[in-house]
Amino acid sequence: MEETISLRELFHTLKKRLWLIVLIMVVAATVSSVISFFVLTPIYQSSAQILVNQAKSEKDLYNTGEIQTNIQLINTYSVIIRSPKILNKVKEELNFPGTVGELQNKIAVASEKDSQIIALTVEDPNPSMAMKVANKTAEVFQRDIPSIMSVDNVTILSKATLGEKPSPIKPKPLLNIAIASVVGMMIGVGLAFLLEYLDNTIKSEQDVEQVLGLPVMGVISIIDDETSKETMSNSIDTVVRRDSVGV
Known part of the structure; x- marks a missing residue:
């Protein structure tokens, strides 16, 4: 209850x-x-994919150890892509108006799970600029990585593209x-x-019982002006009738 x-x-x-x-x-x-x-300013996103893979010879078509090494290199490559050595050249070649730090904050690098593919994602209020930064960063990285690490195992798998009607990812x-x-x-x-x-005001008989802990013996109804006049009129009629009967 x-x-x-x-x-x-x-x-x-x-x-x-x-x-x-x-x-x-x-x-x-x-x-x-x-x-x-x-x-809020709309933010657009553009992505390019980079493949980390050593050139294979005809006698060595599949080497599990080499693939594992390439996967481990991806973590190193992710840091190099966002390093000032790469981004300074991207800034110069694109005539990017901001600083290298601002350019770095626009770029995110992630690797696909258990794969040799790096996803390079750029966010910018200008969809065209996001595409250009993604493609130029991938291009500069592919061009300069042989001189940085003495390896040549990077290929641009897919470039960033700009759709006909790009839609913002946020907000x-x-x-x-x-x-x-x-x-x-x-x-x-x-x-x-x-x-x-x-609100501690008393509005009903239940409130009275809860506050005082006593049972309610009766309730006085609210009488409006019209009801009061009608009651008084009926009382007067009753008194007049009694007087008439007495006479």
Whole structure:
């Protein structure tokens, strides 16, 4: 019985403060949409793939040890790709307006699991610049790695391309609005229960019983002006009739 009453009170509180919950949700979704569409800068992504593979002879078509060595070299290559020695040349050849540090922050290097392929990913507000940086970095790395490590086992597997209508990878307005709405709803529900908890006014006979611990013997109904006038009129009629009967 206690659980049923508690559950009923729970829904009653949510229903009573529903306008507050909806208001906070709408405000949160509106703020999120404004920030996503008008404040945040769209970021585009472009990727190139690099293959780390030693040239094979006819007698040595498959060498497991060499493949394992190439996979281990990928970690070293990932550091070299983002090093100033490579990025300084990329900056000069592209006439990149920013610093080498800014260029480095735009580039991410990752290797496919258990493979000899390196994915070189560039993020930039300009989709064309993201493509150019990715391709130029792969090109400079392939050209300079023989002189850096005395090896020639790097091939550009695929270049970055620019689609007809490139779409930004972030921000994602719909996702941001959905998250903001859920967070707003959670805040609204929490605020509704907080306001209900802080509200210590007595509104019903149940509140009287809970506060005083005494049973309610009777309830005085609220009488509005029209009901009061009608009751008084009926009382006057009754008195007049009694007087007439007495006469």
